[in-house]
Amino acid sequence: MTEIDGLRRTLRVALLGAGSVGSQVARLLLEHQSDLAERSGARLELAGILVRDIDAPRDAELPRELLTTDAEALIQSADIVIELMGGIEPARGYVLQALRSGADVVTGNKALLATHGAEIFEAADQVGASVSYEAAVAAAIPIIRPLRDSLAGDRIKRIFGIVNGSTNYILDSMDRQGLSAQEAQRIATELGYLEADPSLDLEGYDAAQKAAILASLAFHTQVSLDDVHRQGIESVTADMIADARRAGYVIKLLAVCERLSEDGGDAVSVRVYPALIDREHPMASVHGGNNAVFVEAEAAGPLMFYGAGAGGVQTASAVLGDVVSAARRHIAGGVGVGESARQSLPMAPFGHITTRYQITIEVADVTGVLATVAGILSDHGVSIATALQTIERGEESSTARIVIGTHRATEQALSDTVARLADSDAVTRVLSVLRVEGE
Amino acid sequence: MTEIDGLRRTLRVALLGAGSVGSQVARLLLEHQSDLAERSGARLELAGILVRDIDAPRDAELPRELLTTDAEALIQSADIVIELMGGIEPARGYVLQALRSGADVVTGNKALLATHGAEIFEAADQVGASVSYEAAVAAAIPIIRPLRDSLAGDRIKRIFGIVNGSTNYILDSMDRQGLSAQEAQRIATELGYLEADPSLDLEGYDAAQKAAILASLAFHTQVSLDDVHRQGIESVTADMIADARRAGYVIKLLAVCERLSEDGGDAVSVRVYPALIDREHPMASVHGGNNAVFVEAEAAGPLMFYGAGAGGVQTASAVLGDVVSAARRHIAGGVGVGESARQSLPMAPFGHITTRYQITIEVADVTGVLATVAGILSDHGVSIATALQTIERGEESSTARIVIGTHRATEQALSDTVARLADSDAVTRVLSVLRVEGE
Missing domain, CATH: 3.30.70.260 (ACT domain)
Known part of the structure; x- marks a missing residue:
């Protein structure tokens, strides 16, 4: 699977999915080949790109000889598998297959992690492979790695953030341009912020998936989508936004992950709802489709991470960062400590x-x-x-x-x-x- | 040096320096022992704390039996050496000794890295040990790791940030409370934001050291303190700040690291000076002693990292994050790709x-x-x-x-x-x- 090429090893990279993120990942892998080799310590060879239909029209130009519909063969031959298909199946099956064959997995699939995270991390642990997913939350904003590595010696008390760019775009244009919810949604759809079926965003499912992923990581506790109290922005009206403005607030759809002290020990609360934020708070000036995540840790104090919350090339940056890290680990020959759910804190009732x-x-x-x-x-x-x-x-x-x-x-x-x-x-x-x- | 303790290895950690950061690191290492063991995959045993005088009075209570003045013996016995002494010597000698004996090094010493970084990273490469330094720039804010790992697949165009909390405190209180420079400095000194000799902060040396470290990492080019164009805030008057305010600006001491396109290829410009920032820019709302770093990468777009810029316990959080990572690497048995200066871009003349x-x-x-x-x-x-x-x-x-x-x-x-x-x-x-x- 790997070969020595002069002084340098070659790692075979399989890409599953060639949508807006996948095609950017393919382009960057091909264009930045020598940079990536220097940084990862191995030549990263794009072994193939799994697509549903080889002849389908695509936005980006991808080398036709790399396109394949044979998932099994592609995954089997790879050292690193990048999963950017989205959805649960067949993504779940492919990721498990990749891990079983010893490949490191990089994924941006928040739905998959928020529902089958435990199964996937366990499969990775069993074979000593790694699963990286910086791209699953807040696109290019480094948040997964800071939580997992930078704050590994600290204790996280609370995370709250704007993790859905579409709803932030809508709320922001209602607030700043005085648009009605309908107008703001129409423009957001025109600009590509909302999907044809916007309910994933508007009803807070997307934010809830990300909240589940952040909470699992921060509190070393497996939190799944079902554990998240979720309320979308459907009920937010122009009047509510105007009232909030008069009172010195702005309405944002927030994901909140919190460690609570309950009788008998700590518990975790994870929730998504539209909330009032003081206009002086840095979070209030997160405009348009941007994302921002506040992390409050015991020793570090409050930290904020801010940047674009979506976009093909932005998300591709996060994927490639994970690919380089996976390659370094692959060469070093160990993945260290895997995803931990060892604290297994109970979920706090929402009423608490x-x-x-x-x-x-x-x-x-x-x-x-x-x-x-x-x-x-x-x-x-x-x-x-x-x-x-x-x-x-x-x-x-x-x-x-x-x-x-x-x-x-x-x-x-x-x-x-x-x-x-x-x-x-x-x-x-x-x-x-x-x-x-x-x- | 290491032993198996049941299922778990023990790694010996040497702490050099017991000042405001060092004493917090010691406390957290002792108090969070089981958390840290779970996260790093090894028991982290604080083997000793190097101090100048065992009987000197200290703020924090440190176990007396851990204090030592024998640097050689302490370093020789350690798997991970944390250097928090500051200054060039003897810190430089101790760090090199640690690396030569195969220990991973964690340091918060910006002066050392900004002047002898090349020598230290080379020594680490030779033995396959790691040098981590999240604490050297912007205290607890994860910025080193995002630059090195998260953005490893991207290309950084520009970094600009507020990386000195003391001068930000002074400029902010001049701006928001209308204080004179003298008054603001007096209060900053009283609150402990400024040292007895404040010139390192006021004249921009501290910010320039951090800029050199960030630029080296971002551009894969060894940038030292001497390469940084530096201007402090000594000349900033209350009148200038009032003028800036009237014009819709705020004055901040900025560190700017930039990739320039010159004839014959890219070059690097690194500079520190007081500059005008639009009051609508997120950087304008970085108040008090806080820090914020903007990173503009080709694919990721603009990202911002924000948090406390100083403080013993905050900085200790960054140190412990590095210690956990070093421990994970130590166990995995490889450090991957070391610090890279392979691009060795030339420094652009300031006039360009x-x-x-x-x-x-x-x-x-x-x-x-x-x-x-x-x-x-x-x-x-x-x-x-x-x-x-x-x-x-x-x-x-x-x-x-x-x-x-x-x-x-x-x-x-x-x-x-x-x-x-x-x-x-x-x-x-x-x-x-x-x-x-x-x-």
Whole structure:
């Protein structure tokens, strides 16, 4: 499989998938061959590119002789297998086959890792092969390696980040250009930020997959997609964004991974939801399709990683970084310690997290309403940080809006409070409920 | 030197230096022993701590039996040597001794790497040992590893960053609290941001050392402190900061590492100077003692890394990350490809860089002055982007101030222009000259 070529070994690289990322990876592997050889210590030979249909039209020019539909043969002959097909099957089968044959695997497949990560890392451990996946989260932004290596001597308390560029593009253009959700989505689709089926992005599945991957790594605990509390941006309206702006906030779809102290030890909470961020927070100035990840570690303090959250060539940069590392390891002959789920912390019930709520309700403009509302919060042990009442005079009756910012309380207390408010005769409607993060 | 302890090997770790970082490293090594063992695959035994005087008073409680003044014996017995003494000698001698005895070295010593990096990396290569130095630049912020590993398949075009927390603290408090340079320095000293001899920070030496380290790594070219064009913040006044603010800028001490296309191939420019940054740029919101590094890579696009720029425990986090990696490598039995200076790009003359200048001059308020000034710029092929003239009426005569923002031009043309302006009869004084970066 490997041969000595003068002083240098050759490693055979199989590429599975030739989409927007795959074709860029192929191009860079071919164009930067000598640079990559110097950096990895081996000649990296692109052995073949697995495609579904050799004759299908492609954006990028790929050497036709490298295209193949024979997955088995390609994988069997490779030292390093790059999986960029996406989806669960056949990607899962190919990755397992590659690992069983002793190849190192580089993948950008977040869906696969968020659902079958445990199986894949175990297969890698059994044969002493490596699985790298920098490209699976936040495209070119180095976040996996810093979590795994740079902070390996530290203890991570919390990660929160903007990890989905499409929804950030939508929320950002609603905030900065005053667009409606529909308009913003239409433009995002035109610009290629949203897929034909946008639900993966809009409903927060994509962000939840990435959150599961980050949490697994940060807390040495296998977190899968099902463990993630997920809420998308479908319910975020232009009004909510305008209200947030007036209150000094911006709405971002956040992925939050947190270590909680529970009775009986630490537990993990992983969640995705639209949240309010103070406009002064560095996260508030993450515009367009960019991503940013905050990491709070015990010793290192807060760190932020920022950059493009998508894009073929950007993601290809992350893939190639992993390929070079895999090649170095392949030559050094050892992979060190594999992916660890040794802490196996339990998942904290969602009700146990503590946040601040910003609750906007419509009430009848009658005497004593604010007192009633304040009483409901107090009944649940939730104290009020700010309350703002505005009144709209109508012909016959008036309605008032109250925006309540709570102090920090458990999700349980806060959601019970909102349920009681919704049931109360004093409250006409609950207009919006958002959590405040990043404080 | 190593022994099997059940299933696990033990690696002996020697710590040289017990200052603010060293004592935190010792504490974390002892407190997090089982975590570190899980993550590195080996028990990390703190074999000893080299100090100058065993009986000297210390901030942190360190086990007295670990303290030693016998450097030779301690280093000789170690698998991993952590050097946190600072300064050139005896640190250099100890590091070389450690490498010759086959130990992996982890160091936070930027002065040593910026002046003797080539010698140290060569010594490491000869024996197949590793030298890690995440802690040498920007404390806990993972920047060395992303440059070396994550971006190993990419090509870096430019790095620019705030890499000195002390000067950032001073400039930030001048900007945000309107302090004078003296006041800001006094407070920075009180808060421990500045050393008793503050010249290393204020004159840009510290930033220049870090710039040399980053450029060496990014461009695979040995860049030493002497190659860095260096200007500190001594000349930055409250007036300059107020002027910058009015023009929508903030002044930051920047380290810039750039790949330039010269006739005959690429060259490298590395420089440290106070520069104007647009207030909308993410770098502008790096406050207090924080650091931030922007990396522009060909494929990955712009990336930013942000966090605390100093602090004992923060820096200790970076050291421990390196220790865990060194331990993993030690066990895997290979270090892969060493530090590379294979590109050996030439250093570009400072005059070859292109930037924009913001020139503030005082002129006599007489007819035709602006035309004279504009003529001088035009003579040097420098075109004007913005010009703002303000007039101060005095009792007898009036003076005018002109602020000129140039378009991008070579440093040579720009500095020649300023020299001609200074010589011109039309110009009373050149008040300030600042470059604009981050565009």
